[in-house]
Amino acid sequence: MEQNLLDTIDLQLLDALQRDASISNVALAERVNVSPPTCLRRVKRLTDGGWIERQVAVLSTDKLAASLGHGLNALVEVSLDRQGSEHLDAFEARAVAHDAVQQCWRVSPGPDFMLVVQARDMPHYLAISQTLFTQDTNVRNVKAFFATKRAKFTTAWPVFPIAH
Incomplete structure (x- = not known):
C-alpha cells in the first residue's frame, strides 16, 4: 500500500474501527473477509501510516x-x-x-x-x-x-x- 492510497479493505477496516475500536482482531478480520494475521498487519500499517491517529473512549x-x-x-x-x-x-x-x-x-x-x-x-x-x-x-x-x-x-x- 502506497502512503496515500487506500484499497477497499483498508476503507472497510477504517470504517469498522471508527465505529467500534474495541472490536477484536478476529471479529474485525471476519467483518472485512481477511485472515486475522492479515487484518493485524493492515491495522498496524494504517496506524503507522497516520491514517489512525488514536483510539479513545467516547464518554456519555x-x-x-x-x-x-x-x-x-x-x-x-x-x-x-x-x-x-x-x-x-x-x-x-x-x-x-x-x-x-x-x-x-x-x-x-x-x-x-x-x-x-x-x-x-x-x-x-x-x-x-x-x-x-x-x-x-x-x-x-x-x-x-x-x-x-x-x-x-x-x-x-x-x-x-x-x-x-
Whole structure:
C-alpha cells in the first residue's frame, strides 16, 4: 500500500474501527473477509501510516453531567483584531492547551475561530472566558452559543463515496 492510497479493505477496516475500536482482531478480520494475521498487519500499517491517529473512549455526556454536575456546552466564535499568522498561532496555542476546549477550528469567512467548550456550569464558563478571551488584548469579539440539546454527535467520517 502506497502512503496515500487506500484499497477497499483498508476503507472497510477504517470504517469498522471508527465505529467500534474495541472490536477484536478476529471479529474485525471476519467483518472485512481477511485472515486475522492479515487484518493485524493492515491495522498496524494504517496506524503507522497516520491514517489512525488514536483510539479513545467516547464518554456519555448525560451520565457525566448527572455525576459531575449539569454541564454546559458552548460553541464560541472568536474574532481577533490582528490576523497575522503569529497572532492566529498564539491564540490557537492558548485555546488548544486549555482542557475545557474540546475542539478548536480556524474558520473563514466570519470569525477567526470556532471553539467547542465544555464547562461544569456558568461560573466555570466565566472563568474560562476570562482566561481565554478577556485577558487577551487581541480578542476583538466573542459570541457564545450555549447548547440546549445535542441532536447528533459522531466521530465517524464517511470513508466510502456517498451516492448523490
